[in-house]
Amino acid sequence: MPDSLSPPPDRQRFVVTLERMLRPLVRLLLDHGVGLPSLVELLKATYVQVADRHFKLQGKAQTDSRISLLTGVHRKDIKRLRDGMNQQKMTFETPLAAQVLGCWTGDERYRDACGQPLPLPRFPREGQSLSFETLVQSAGKDIRPRSLLDEWLHAGIVTLDEHDDVHLQVASAVPSTARDDKLEFMGRNIHDHLAAIGANLRQSPSPFIERCVFYDGLSPDQIALLRALAQERAMDALVEINRLAREMLETRTDSNAADSQRFNFGMYFYHESEHEDER
Numbered sequence: 001m002p003d004s005l006s007p008p009p010d011r012q013r014f015v016v017t018l019e020r021m022l023r024p025l026v027r028l029l030l031d032h033g034v035g036l037p038s039l040v041e042l043l044k045a046t047y048v049q050v051a052d053r054h055f056k057l058q059g060k061a062q063t064d065s066r067i068s069l070l071t072g073v074h075r076k077d078i079k080r081l082r083d084g085m086n087q088q089k090m091t092f093e094t095p096l097a098a099q100v101l102g103c104w105t106g107d108e109r110y111r112d113a114c115g116q117p118l119p120l121p122r123f124p125r126e127g128q129s130l131s132f133e134t135l136v137q138s139a140g141k142d143i144r145p146r147s148l149l150d151e152w153l154h155a156g157i158v159t160l161d162e163h164d165d166v167h168l169q170v171a172s173a174v175p176s177t178a179r180d181d182k183l184e185f186m187g188r189n190i191h192d193h194l195a196a197i198g199a200n201l202r203q204s205p206s207p208f209i210e211r212c213v214f215y216d217g218l219s220p221d222q223i224a225l226l227r228a229l230a231q232e233r234a235m236d237a238l239v240e241i242n243r244l245a246r247e248m249l250e251t252r253t254d255s256n257a258a259d260s261q262r263f264n265f266g267m268y269f270y271h272e273s274e275h276e277d278e279r
Contacts, residue, residue, distance in 0.1 A: 044073050044077055048071060048077075048078050051066075051070045052067060067082075095180075095184055096142060098181070098185075100135060100139045102242055103246075105117050105168070105239050106239075115243065117168040119165040120135060122165070123164075132149065157169055170235055188264065189266055196209075216274050230269045231269065237265075
């Protein structure tokens, strides 16, 4: 019997890669009580949305029949899902704590001559325009300076000295330990990482940076050293990119909403037992 029904090697490799990629996602879904029926419904909606947006034929309206052909989703489901698409617009907003951190490390008013974040008095003082309280309030009224200070003190992101000045510990700085903020960044970062990978697979040469360094056979102590070095170098890069991007945004004179673009530059470091991924 001819082997014409077997998938081509490239597709086989893609499916194997996809299966490996899905394992941590399924674990995450189960962690949050999302079972297969809920995921299937979400996948249907996402398939319809992506096909409707990215796979149109030039000069032709995107029909339910064509979307069904592309996605395998039944036409009656497509009509229902398309009718509800405009009612479920999801946006990602930068958590306020991250905005505070970005301002403190990027705004020249809050940095010293060496570019390091200045210690800030906890409350406004006579003759000083800057304080931790005014910094937090500049990000929005929905976050209380005392609440953020308590959270950051607990996480080791800031310290208080004997003068009641707040010092940012850049090496330990993370936007927030709040669960909602972590979910916000998960949606933003995983979306953009996958979008970069997809663009690199579709286009040659690859348009986006997507690099990593990986080794196995290392001891826990060696991993700890590498993790500390990676965190230090990553924070240096993130702080510098943040400073420059903020400076560019504030000094842009040709502001035009039609040609405005966003970017996302991130780092990660992950380690596990060599046999963890096989279980």
